[in-house]
Amino acid sequence: xxxxxxxxxxxxxxxxxxxxxxxxxxxxxxxxxxxxxxxxxxxxxxxxxxxxxxxxxxxxxxxxxxxxxxxxxxxxxxxxxxxxxxxxxxxxxxxx
Amino acid sequence: xxxxxxxxxxxxxxxxxxxxxxxxxxxxxxxxxxxxxxxxxxxxxxxxxxxxxxxxxxxxxxxxxxxxxxxxxxxxxxxxxxxxxxxxxxxxxxxx
Amino acid sequence: xxxxxxxxxxxxxxxxxxxxxxxxxxxxxxxxxxxxxxxxxxxxxxxxxxxxxxxxxxxxxxxxxxxxxxxxxxxxxxxxxxxxxxxxxxxxxxxx
Amino acid sequence: xxxxxxxxxxxxxxxxxxxxxxxxxxxxxxxxxxxxxxxxxxxxxxxxxxxxxxxxxxxxxxxxxxxxxxxxxxxxxxxxxxxxxxxxxxxxxxxx
Amino acid sequence: xxxxxxxxxxxxxxxxxxxxxxxxxxxxxxxxxxxxxxxxxxxxxxxxxxxxxxxxxxxxxxxxxxxxxxxxxxxxxxxxxxxxxxxxxxxxxxxx
Amino acid sequence: xxxxxxxxxxxxxxxxxxxxxxxxxxxxxxxxxxxxxxxxxxxxxxxxxxxxxxxxxxxxxxxxxxxxxxxxxxxxxxxxxxxxxxxxxxxxxxxx
Amino acid sequence: xxxxxxxxxxxxxxxxxxxxxxxxxxxxxxxxxxxxxxxxxxxxxxxxxxxxxxxxxxxxxxxxxxxxxxxxxxxxxxxxxxxxxxxxxxxxxxxx
Amino acid sequence: xxxxxxxxxxxxxxxxxxxxxxxxxxxxxxxxxxxxxxxxxxxxxxxxxxxxxxxxxxxxxxxxxxxxxxxxxxxxxxxxxxxxxxxxxxxxxxxx
Amino acid sequence: xxxxxxxxxxxxxxxxxxxxxxxxxxxxxxxxxxxxxxxxxxxxxxxxxxxxxxxxxxxxxxxxxxxxxxxxxxxxxxxxxxxxxxxxxxxxxxxx
Amino acid sequence: xxxxxxxxxxxxxxxxxxxxxxxxxxxxxxxxxxxxxxxxxxxxxxxxxxxxxxxxxxxxxxxxxxxxxxxxxxxxxxxxxxxxxxxxxxxxxxxx
Numbered sequence: 009x010x011x012x013x014x015x016x017x018x019x020x021x022x023x024x025x026x027x028x029x030x031x032x033x034x035x036x037x038x039x040x041x042x043x044x045x046x047x048x049x050x051x052x053x054x055x056x057x058x059x060x061x062x063x064x065x066x067x068x069x070x071x072x073x074x075x076x077x078x079x080x081x082x083x084x085x086x087x088x089x090x091x092x093x094x095x096x097x098x099x100x101x102x103x104x
Numbered sequence: 105x106x107x108x109x110x111x112x113x114x115x116x117x118x119x120x121x122x123x124x125x126x127x128x129x130x131x132x133x134x135x136x137x138x139x140x141x142x143x144x145x146x147x148x149x150x151x152x153x154x155x156x157x158x159x160x161x162x163x164x165x166x167x168x169x170x171x172x173x174x175x176x177x178x179x180x181x182x183x184x185x186x187x188x189x190x191x192x193x194x195x196x197x198x199x200x
Numbered sequence: 201x202x203x204x205x206x207x208x209x210x211x212x213x214x215x216x217x218x219x220x221x222x223x224x225x226x227x228x229x230x231x232x233x234x235x236x237x238x239x240x241x242x243x244x245x246x247x248x249x250x251x252x253x254x255x256x257x258x259x260x261x262x263x264x265x266x267x268x269x270x271x272x273x274x275x276x277x278x279x280x281x282x283x284x285x286x287x288x289x290x291x292x293x294x295x296x
Numbered sequence: 297x298x299x300x301x302x303x304x305x306x307x308x309x310x311x312x313x314x315x316x317x318x319x320x321x322x323x324x325x326x327x328x329x330x331x332x333x334x335x336x337x338x339x340x341x342x343x344x345x346x347x348x349x350x351x352x353x354x355x356x357x358x359x360x361x362x363x364x365x366x367x368x369x370x371x372x373x374x375x376x377x378x379x380x381x382x383x384x385x386x387x388x389x390x391x392x
Numbered sequence: 393x394x395x396x397x398x399x400x401x402x403x404x405x406x407x408x409x410x411x412x413x414x415x416x417x418x419x420x421x422x423x424x425x426x427x428x429x430x431x432x433x434x435x436x437x438x439x440x441x442x443x444x445x446x447x448x449x450x451x452x453x454x455x456x457x458x459x460x461x462x463x464x465x466x467x468x469x470x471x472x473x474x475x476x477x478x479x480x481x482x483x484x485x486x487x488x
Numbered sequence: 489x490x491x492x493x494x495x496x497x498x499x500x501x502x503x504x505x506x507x508x509x510x511x512x513x514x515x516x517x518x519x520x521x522x523x524x525x526x527x528x529x530x531x532x533x534x535x536x537x538x539x540x541x542x543x544x545x546x547x548x549x550x551x552x553x554x555x556x557x558x559x560x561x562x563x564x565x566x567x568x569x570x571x572x573x574x575x576x577x578x579x580x581x582x583x584x
Numbered sequence: 585x586x587x588x589x590x591x592x593x594x595x596x597x598x599x600x601x602x603x604x605x606x607x608x609x610x611x612x613x614x615x616x617x618x619x620x621x622x623x624x625x626x627x628x629x630x631x632x633x634x635x636x637x638x639x640x641x642x643x644x645x646x647x648x649x650x651x652x653x654x655x656x657x658x659x660x661x662x663x664x665x666x667x668x669x670x671x672x673x674x675x676x677x678x679x680x
Numbered sequence: 681x682x683x684x685x686x687x688x689x690x691x692x693x694x695x696x697x698x699x700x701x702x703x704x705x706x707x708x709x710x711x712x713x714x715x716x717x718x719x720x721x722x723x724x725x726x727x728x729x730x731x732x733x734x735x736x737x738x739x740x741x742x743x744x745x746x747x748x749x750x751x752x753x754x755x756x757x758x759x760x761x762x763x764x765x766x767x768x769x770x771x772x773x774x775x776x
Numbered sequence: 777x778x779x780x781x782x783x784x785x786x787x788x789x790x791x792x793x794x795x796x797x798x799x800x801x802x803x804x805x806x807x808x809x810x811x812x813x814x815x816x817x818x819x820x821x822x823x824x825x826x827x828x829x830x831x832x833x834x835x836x837x838x839x840x841x842x843x844x845x846x847x848x849x850x851x852x853x854x855x856x857x858x859x860x861x862x863x864x865x866x867x868x869x870x871x872x
Numbered sequence: 873x874x875x876x877x878x879x880x881x882x883x884x885x886x887x888x889x890x891x892x893x894x895x896x897x898x899x900x901x902x903x904x905x906x907x908x909x910x911x912x913x914x915x916x917x918x919x920x921x922x923x924x925x926x927x928x929x930x931x932x933x934x935x936x937x938x939x940x941x942x943x944x945x946x947x948x949x950x951x952x953x954x955x956x957x958x959x960x961x962x963x964x965x966x967x968x
Contacts, residue, residue: 009261010148011283012157013344020309021884021947039193050146050159050199052106052188055937056877056953058946060191061108063146069201070285073343082346083309089344091203091283092148093262095156097135103146105933107955109824116789117212117275151265152205152281154274165873166957169823178826179789185824187875187955189934202340204349213404213467231385242338242351242391244298244380247457248397248473250466252383253300255338284340287348289327295338297453299475301536308501357393358477361535370538371501377536379395379475381454394532396541405596405659423577434530434543434583436490436572439649440589440665442658444575445492447530476532479540481519487530489645491667493728500693549585550669553727562730563693569728571587571667573646586724588733597788597851615769626722626735626775628682628764631841632781632857634850636767637684639722668724671732673711679722681837683859685920692885741777742861745919754922755885761920763779763859765838778916780925807961818914818927818967820874820956828959829876831914860916863924865903871914 009065010049010103011072012090016059019084031080038079047075063092105161106145106199107168108186112155115180127176134175143171159188201257202241202295203264204282208251211276223272230271239267255284297353298337298391299360300378304347307372319368326367335363351380393449394433394487395456396474400443403468415464422463431459447476489545490529490583491552492570496539499564511560518559527555543572585641586625586679587648588666592635595660607656614655623651639668681737682721682775683744684762688731691756703752710751719747735764777833778817778871779840780858784827787852799848806847815843831860873929874913874967875936876954880923883948895944902943911939927956 019028042048050063066072076087094103115124138144146159162168172183190199211220234240242255258264268279286295307316330336338351354360364375382391403412426432434447450456460471478487499508522528530543546552556567574583595604618624626639642648652663670679691700714720722735738744748759766775787796810816818831834840844855862871883892906912914927930936940951958967 011261012148019947021887023309036193040195043195050196051191051194052108052199053191053937055187055189055933056940056951058941061186061188068285069203069283069343072283073285073341076344077346083307087344089283090157091151091261091264091281092157093151093260093265095147095149097132098147099136099139100146103148115275117215119789149265151261152268152279154269164957165823165875165955168955169821169957172824173826179787183824185955187933187936187953189932189937204340211467213407228385232387235387242388243383243386244300244391245383245457247379247381247453248460248471250461253378253380282349283343284349285343287339287341289324290339291328291331292338295340299453311501356477357395357475357535360475361477361533364536365538371499375536377475379453379456379473381452381457396532403659405599420577424579427579434580435575435578436492436583437575437649439571439573439645440652440663442653445570445572474541475535476541477535479531479533481516482531483520483523484530487532491645503693548669549667549727552667553669553725556728557730563691567728569667571645571648571665573644573649588724595851597791612769616771619771626772627767627770628684628775629767629841631763631765631837632844632855634845637762637764666733667727668733669727671723671725673708674723675712675715676722679724683837695885740861741859741919744859745861745917748920749922755883759920761859763837763840763857765836765841780916804961808963811963818964819959819962820876820967821959823955823957829954829956858925859919860925861919863915863917865900866915867904867907868914871916
């Protein structure tokens with residue numbers, strides 16, 4: 009099942025920069041791993057923003073929550089989840 | 105270049121149903137065609153809504169506008185365009 | 201999987217009252233049926249509004265969309281879908 | 297009487313983590329207790345958010361306020377209360 | 393139990409004026425009756441608006457909904473319900 | 489003249505708790521006093537919120553502002569003022 | 585007492601143009617009259633909008649409501665009322 | 681040319697009170713001066729808020745910006761500018 | 777003086793198409809004329825919308841209003857005006 | 873390709889003033905450079921705000937993002953990007 013997730017990152021300016029860098033580094037690793045597993049199917053930057061739009065492919069809502077809520081930057085992100093399904097006019101098998 | 109486009113369809117209830125059906129039929133044909141050309145890269149239904157989220161892959165903003173504004177249902181849609189670009193943590197060549 | 205769905209009904213005042221009554225009658229039948237099947241798990245009226253809050257229990261997002269988008273009043277409702285999952289502090293087996 | 301309560305938790309990043317953990321621990325205990333009493337009837341996590349949707353079953357609005365406003369995380373939550381009542385199409389005796 | 397109810401009246405300009413007047417007449421009668429019963433405790437006009445703010449005193453949420461949803465102008469009103477309870481600094485016995 | 493005033497209290501979590509308690513204590517005293525004078529006619533807690541809805545009965549807008557803006561918690565409150573007047577359907581002499 | 589009133593005029597496009605012109609003519613006469621009486625103290629057009637910002641000088645909120653709610657275009661206006669009072673830094677006697 | 685300017689003052693609670701008082705003192709002096717020059721034509725307090733509504737009479741937009749952006753409290757204010765012009769129904773020569 | 781003006785066109789679907797076309801034709805002529813005069817300095821389409829963003833160069837706010845409010849599509853547009861002035865970092869003489 | 877970018881600067885009051893000044897100095901240099909290259913085509917101040925409206929002329933969305941996201945004040949700005957294209961009524965070759 010596909011879910012669109014928008015994440016707007018808002019790191020407080022008084023957060024320790026070393027901690028912030030470490031969080032971002034682990035976030036990147038986690039994103040790589042989840043993309044390789046096919047769970048994080050798409051990942052785009054929104055132009056001009058510290059934000060991304062992603063498409064997740066998960067078996068359950070629970071799995072989606074477990075992934076998103078354990079991202080290192082989770083406490084510093086505004087997150088919006090939109091459940092998607094097949095569009096009757098789609099011709100791509102992949103756009104389930 | 106990739107753009108996320110969200111379209112919320114709001115067909116007035118007093119629109120002639122025959123005209124509405126014809127608009128939807130041509131819209132579907134146009135969507136098929138643009139998907140085959142690779143311009144309309146993804147097309148998903150938003151669950152529980154008469155809305156879609158799409159990813160368009162175009163050469164220019166002008167091309168995007170020409171496509172979207174000539175869709176048969178354009179006069180009856182609220183449309184939001186979000187320009188996307190490559191995310192530094194993406195590992196898919198395709199997510200330009 | 202559980203989804204909270206809020207439906208705000210907005211029937212245009214110039215809709216034929218006989219058609220409106222027929223839509224409501226079929227809507228009620230459909231609601232009964234889906235509750236009996238266990239898919240429409242909870243159904244509450246929001247006090248002072250022509251609106252309801254519901255909990256659906258479905259196997260896929262697609263199933264949720266197919267149910268909601270074929271309700272007779274669908275064209276006259278504003279609908280908001282919120283995916284739910286188990287809360288770590290929940291003690292009810294049923295609140296998956 | 298049933299009330300839907302949505303709680304969005306916003307713990308400031310500079311709150312002492314030991315105090316935060318203690319608040320969460322007591323909050324969990326309090327949630328268990330109130331669920332056992334039948335007052336906190338449902339408790340779900342909103343997917344991708346540090347938020348919950350709950351259904352409370354109380355005798356008075358005052359009782360609802362006394363419960364919610366004494367939760368340990370109350371000072372760090374945005375709370376929205378929606379009074380519910382029986383839906384004419386409901387077939388579950390329990391959805392009062 | 394007390395509930396604040398705000399009602400914003402939006403009568404479509406193409407509603408038959410005779411029907412509109414009849415609806416308003418019955419609405420007024422119903423308001424008188426409910427005030428006499430003590431259920432509709434306060435009723436104020438919001439200055440410069442076709443809107444009112446009211447305080448209802450009811451035994452249950454269900455009773456509140458039954459009253460509000462059967463007002464003749466209900467289909468033409470935007471309604472917001474706010475549950476109230478005793479304020480710890482209140483000194484009026486009446487402000488339960 | 490009657491004004492509805494909604495006050496949402498937002499005390500910063502890093503405010504000195506002793507100062508916060510002192511502000512609340514003086515606020516309570518001031519509320520008692522103004523209720524006794526008949527100026528602060530009604531005072532209700534909004535269920536589930538650190539907020540109140542009040543009705544003030546003042547001779548001038550200036551008097552209203554002088555009262556509200558000198559409340560000890562004024563710097564920590566979001567305040568919304570709604571001027572009220574007699575509703576043509578009211579039957580209570582008191583609801584001027 | 586001074587009140588700022590913003591009026592946004594939204595005349596439905598299918599209103600009979602002769603009726604619309606008559607409403608505007610009477611509205612203009614009423615505005616002249618009220619300005620001469622000193623009640624409608626200021627009247628400005630908002631640039632680029634079919635809207636005005638006005639300052640009314642009235643003895644009571646009731647008087648304000650009676651004036652605004654009997655304007656011929658009242659049913660076709662969105663109206664926002666803001667109560668004003670003397671600013672401590674004002675040096676104009678007139679800006680009560 | 682006239683511009684309506686609304687200023688909502690939001691002084692952070694952890695700003696040094698001596699600096700805050702000094703900013704307010706200079707702001708008051710600057711307001712007096714600009715009122716005497718006729719540039720700051722009207723200045724009202726919004727009742728119940730730490731906000732003002734003002735009318736500025738300037739020769740150019742640049743002059744307006746130079747005045748507003750050099751006010752001592754400018755960094756702590758949310759500001760909304762509305763360009764005004766003569767209303768066709770105005771009878772006051774002064775309401776240009 | 778420069779003003780940014782955003783115009784969102786919302787032509788009702790039941791407007792006579794011949795009248796709509798005539799309005800658009802005259803609107804286009806008027807836009808050409810005002811661009812030639814240098815008053816309508818920039819005119820861009822917003823991609824995916826029936827909207828434009830424009831920069832007007834006028835001597836007074838009144839002139840701006842007279843131009844915008846006499847455009848043939850004015851009754852069918854939502855319009856937002858933003859007064860602009862020289863940016864201290866600008867190096868173009870033309871961006872007054 | 874043209875993009876309208878609005879930047880609202882929100883520098884926290886507790887940011888070190890020397891660092892803030894240095895960020896602004898480098899921002900100004902960067903703006904000069906990008907204007908000379910023709911990439912930052914227009915730059916206006918919004919009157920009464922610490923905000924600007926700009927028009928960027930870039931070859932790709934990626935280039936736009938790379939420019940905007942490396943501005944020294946980027947972490948302290950709310951940014952809104954609007955893709956523009958040629959308006960059919962434009963007569964300026966330059967307003968691509």
